[in-house]
Amino acid sequence: MSLPPLPLDTFEDRLREVLRSRVEFIELIGEDLAAAGGKRLRPSLVYLSMRLLGGQDAQAHDLAVAIELLHSASLLHDDLLDNADTRRGRETAFRRFGNVVSVMSGDYMLSKLLVLLGNLPDPGAAQALTRAFGETAAAVCEGEVLQFQVAAYGEYSLEHYLDIIRGKTGVLIELAVTAPALLLRAPHAHLEALRTFGREYGLAFQMQDDLLDLASDEATLGKPVGGDLHEGKATYPVLLLLDGPDGPEVRDILERRASRPEDVERVRTLAAVHGVFGASRQEIARRSRLAVQALSVLPASPARERLESLAMLETQRVK
Structure with a gap:
């Protein structure tokens, strides 16, 4: 039995809907995010995990969007910290709009994902997911700061490296595959x-x-x-x-x-x-x-x- 296509078109539509704003600069950054596309690895993992657990694609849309918002907010902040000129071949947001707009747009995305989680129909699952997203966001921040700390002090070790890359990448992938399990109370x-x-x-x-x-x-x-x-x-x-x-x-x-x-x-x-x-x-x-x-x-x-x-x-x- 083959795997039916993942509903990434529906995901893209929902992402655009969630990112709508009456503020033009936020809208433009949101449109850049939606238009950038890319592999959409994390949303794909959400859908695959949902299907693996016997859930429906429709149950996964807002979780997939929330994961992408958290990931994208971290990239907006990372580009500023790294003084990056481009992201996927496009000029970075802080180069186009300035530091304040870029950082606040990332915060806007984090706020929107909280709204998505708060609107989930099962209060118990919503609470568990809000905690999981919060813990993931904290781990991303710790990983980023630890990376700078290790470079500043020359504290190079395998333990530090694994902590850094788990915060940099691992925790978001963990969240993508475990969020459906929390929603479905697996x-x-x-x-x-x-x-x-x-x-x-x-x-x-x-x-x-x-x-x-x-x-x-x-x-x-x-x-x-x-x-x-x-x-x-x-x-x-x-x-x-x-x-x-x-x-x-x-x-x-x-x-x-x-x-x-x-x-x-x-x-x-x-x-x-x-x-x-x-x-x-x-x-x-x-x-x-x-x-x-x-x-x-x-x-x-x-x-x-x-x-x-x-x-x-x-x-x-x-x-």
Whole structure:
């Protein structure tokens, strides 16, 4: 049995409806969000999880929109913090409209998702989801600040790295797959299975992004490689190098934010010499397998197969 198409057109319509505002600048930023499209990974995960648990697509629309609003608000804030010029090939909101408009538009999105959650018909589920969204938003903020703290103090460690990428990516993917379980009051075992899937898939996803930032090339990525080094971020392959014989040299490069023209290529060379790209791919594959294994307690279905495929595709994704 094949999986029917996900209702992403309906999702896009609902997203536009929720983002309507009488204030033109907010409306324009909302329209940019709706028009940007992209993979819509997180909304897709909401629909797949809902189907896996036996729910209906119609029950998932507002959850999918709420997830995307939280994700998009974090991106508006991230672009400002990172002083980014573009996002998906378009000028960032704060470049177009200024800092205040960008930040307040992100806050507007957070406010709108609270309204969506408050309008859910089951008060108990609404309370559980509001708590989950609040905890996720807090984790995103902690991950972002921890990333700056680690770079500032040079406190590079695997523990910190995993905390950062869970806050950066993992918690939103966890929320996308567990929100339907909270809405449907699914059995605890199913909720925890989806939570584990989301955590491991989210970590694998961000680790693959981080690996590509160093191991790929500009033509494939669509942007220069080594961006994380320029920001003083020690990703998984770099952490492996820090633990090796060339660790002091790599730490120096990190601490000067790869400011010399040869720095990024030097780290890439060391990574190839010490085999850390291969070791990173093995860790990503391990996380992906853990995600797939977590779903074994749920009934086999086309939705489960799609979720499993998404997790295993991380080992092959090139951008």
